[in-house]
Amino acid sequence: MTRHIRHAAVFCALLLAALLVNAARIQVFQAPAYDDHPANRRPAIARYGQPRGDILVGGRPVTGSKDTAGRLRYERTYTDGPLYAPVTGFASQVYGSSLLEDTEDGILSGTDPMLAPFPLVGDLTRARSRGGDVVTTLNAAAQRAAYAGLGARKGAVAALEPSTGRILALVSTPSYDPESLSGNSATVARSWAQLNEDPSKPMLNRATGQTYPPGSTFKVVTAAAALDAGVVRDVDEPTDSPAPYTLPGTRTRLTNESEGCEDAPLRVAFEWSCNTVFAKLGVDVGVADMAATAEAFGFNATDLRVPYAVAPSTFDTTVDRAQLALSAIGQYNTRATPLQMAMVAAAVANGGQVREPYLVERTTTAHGSTVAAAGPRPARQAMRPSTAVRLRELMRNVVEDGTGTNAAIPGVTVGGKTGTAQHGIGNSGTPYAWFVSWAQGGRALEPKVAVAVVVEDAAADRGDITGGGVAAPIARAVMEAVLGTAR
Template sequence: MNKPLRHASVFSLLLVLALLIWATWIQVARAHSLDDNAHNPRMAIKEYSGPLGDILVGGKPVTGSAATSGDLKYKRTYTDGELYAPVTGYASQTYGTTQLEALNRGVLDGSDSRLAGPDQLLTRQRAKAGDVLTTIDPAAQKAAYEGLGSKTGAVVAIDPKTGKVLALAGTPSYDPGTFAGSSAADQKAWNALQKDEKQPMLNRALRQTYPPGSAFKLVVAAAALEDGLYGSVDEPTKSPDPYRLPGTVTDMTNESASAPCKNATIRTALQYSCNTVFAKMAVDLGQTKVAAQAKKLGFDDSKLDIPVRAAKSVYPSGMDASQTALSGMGQFDVTATPLQMAMVSAAIADGGTLMKPYLVDRTTDGSGGTLDRTEPAAYSRAMSSSTASQLRSAMTTVVERGTGTSAQIPGVTVGGKTGTAQHGENNSANPYAWFVSYAADGQGHQVAVAVAVEDSGAARADISGGGLAGPIAKSVMKAALGV
């Protein structure tokens, strides 16, 4: 063999060896990453090759599967899609998955290794899909959704003793079934939702933050009692009316000039929602102490998963004295999700212990056997039992003869706090209406509720926490307690 031919033969052999090595690398070392690549169409074909498992509410599926004529043999269907969209999220052949549909995908599509039996291990066929059982109370969820009606807003209800999320509703909402497939109609429905200025796909209960307004006064009151600034909710405070914001020539006043806010007790200040009292209280405590109390209740936690991650609620830092005063009434840069404010109420209702909120009770395999179960766990010791007891007492005064009378339920102990939060440049936009509450039926059953109404279409003068959000909270509490 002459020299040029020998060189060509060696070079060709090296190319063959390189090709074999690369093929082996692709088929063995990178097989798993290629299988899991979102752009691999085989993934979707496998995922939708059979009926999906279901998400259950109150023991009944709110999802299903329907046969199709395409390569993706099944698509997701939803029962009462708009009602449960903030809970389920969506599963779309074209646009992927979100929320419980995404976080429990392996169980729902049968790819979770815990579902595989001997047959699946040998044949590599998909196992029978499992189910996800939520903590949602269907009656409370329906009451929340129907209570919001045409308003823009959100509701969260929690069982204070366990942390179970009983209601997670938002409006406007959307039906995930309208874009679950891959047809032109599905694409049209998706595009319409993306262009909707009302943002129906935004999970307002978990992912939208609002200034909490006067509902935040519960946090400041807890800080004052825990710190010893005041010994009880019935001790007079040192609170002028009006109150001059420190370092300014601006006098803060109260909504009602006739309200007995001067040197009012915490009970009276909550009853009449006295801005001057809590602005002065926040300054007297200092932002560090208020921040510490807020953090115990869940503020500034960027990793709050239920298991869907909630947006971080914020108590700001680096404020001057006048800004600290405004933060005492839930303004300046204080922001909170409806979930966060339900957590505040839940901690007060449960004697000062804040339980970690959770949305999934358990996941099961294709035969109904339990794969995972969520056990109730404490999030924090948010306040002493004495402080919690005093705040519950003060909150009942708000409902019995204060700004929250719209939430009264005969035969049930109800405590609450209203909030009307300013927003927009120079308070130019209509305020947000809040109602944060708890209810106990005397038989060991409790529920904590937060309602935020972002837009009701009402005239500015008619917007109030008690007037708009209170009746919604009442209907949810009644449903959760079975009243």
């Protein structure tokens, strides 16, 4: 009898072991396959079963969550959605997520292990922590000023704090309301189709995801290269620059919009944006040194993230001398995002150093405890400090006496550079209007803001197209907002 009981006990133990092995196989080894199975609705139900964490600007949330009482219970909501869309992106139950909603999804959705007080217990129970918050570097007043300044025009604005790389404003127009994509109803599908079919591309982030020929604003980079290479030693000495200038190896003659550019000193050429002077300077500097300076500013970098990816700005290193001349005035294959050109202005304002830009100050738990903070950002020397001093002086001249007077702010030191970006077949398109600048308050020890503005559909008036009429007032409004001088 005892033997039969022992056999039965061993058999039951084997059955129990088999059950445990099978449970482990399903719950541990096959769990990922079940989680990812299209028929498994549990992850989606769990994901939307609690409110999502918020994205904060100036300490206030610009996002929220709405209880729909449905199976996918909570939908994303946005305060001033079009204003902050180039920063937040969207979080859709159908189409996924983008921008900060995507890169910070672990924090916002509560799946980041750093949010769990006892991670091992959480792994076993598969419990989801409450979503945390993402605190941005944005200045709300600057963001609103940039958005209002662009208005109904196509364009973008990027503003930085030169000494740290903090992004103070990031605006792209036309924009859209991310909340129209949040749920899973038929209206969401219609909104998605309308947004993607819209020829004005409202979901395109023109501040970080679109590159433009920078036109004359690139002359800041060319001037830095010429000064660093010793091609120009005195900004007030005449340059050997014929006007018009015949591009090397061609019969093409480059002309200027302004008079008095022949052999003009760098100061005058910069103030009045003489194409012939800067095209020849680029050729005299050479491809190697021009490319090295451009890359020190951030051109040709493919790994810039803020934390979402930024489209690479480019300076062609395979050009001949004629193409180099055009590249040196921001044409040919030279292309830049507004964020990149804000980095150029910031480097001038920051003594020649480029700080890597960033958008997230810190992430926190739902209770406000810090999960991660930005910390010091890497710095890169784009030019000699003495060159930066000279360029600050040249940029001040542009605002005080040149083409950028519309950016002047009483009681504030402002430096700037206007630009025209030709595009289209045979340069037939209406030029883009550019303006890059920096500003330093009367009592401040250093510049507090650097701005880049591009307007795609500038008016046909030449004064507007050069950036002084359209783009400079927008930059001024953003600088005033940051400095607290807006009236």
